[in-house]
Amino acid sequence: MRPPNNCSKQLIYPVTLGLRQPRHIDELLNYRLLRLYALSGAPVIRLLEGRYGISRREWRLLALLALHGELSPSALAEHAHLDRPRASRGVQGLVDKQLARRMALAGDARRARVSLTAAGQTLYDELFPQIAAINQQVISVLGDDVVATLDTALAQLTTHAEAVNQQVLRDLRADRQAGAAAKPRRWPQVD
DSSP: OOOOTTTTTSOOSOHHHHHHSOOSGGGOHHHHHHHHHHHHHHHHHIIIIIIIOOOHHHHHHHHHHHHHOSBOHHHHHHHHTOOHHHHHHHHHHHHHTTSEEEEEETTEEEEEEEEEOHHHHHHHHHHHHHHHHHHHHHHTTSOHHHHHHHHHHHHHHHHHHHHHHHHHHHHOOOOTTTHHHHSOOOOOOOO
């Protein structure tokens, strides 16, 4: 069943049913969360890139280093939910901007630790209240009871998504080396 063109203006069936049994992309949880993330994150990106010259990824790494202190690159990647090459590029951006330092461990140059510089900590201390204020503006439309319910729901969904991800990981391994571009799938034409 295809939704009408004005589906965002017209309630087709209860929203909870749409989340449980999505019939089109606008009812997929991940799509709705992605849209919220994009909309609520746009002012943050403008602030980060326009005023401070750092990317959202660099901000995430900077904030995690401020929270956790010195970390290995692998631990930082895990906390940031990034693969190691992306985290490494983000760390290198912070190092190039003198916001973080990467120090090789004595006796094993392959292993390293990453930490904030004084400039990185100062930037975090200046930026976090501004980003928290944007977050508060977005959340302000919800009452305290709804915020508490949302917080609980997000925690439950995150825990369950981790379990689903592990199950899918066991069942279906992605061939990232081949990639979609390397072997494009041809779909039969239907007349």
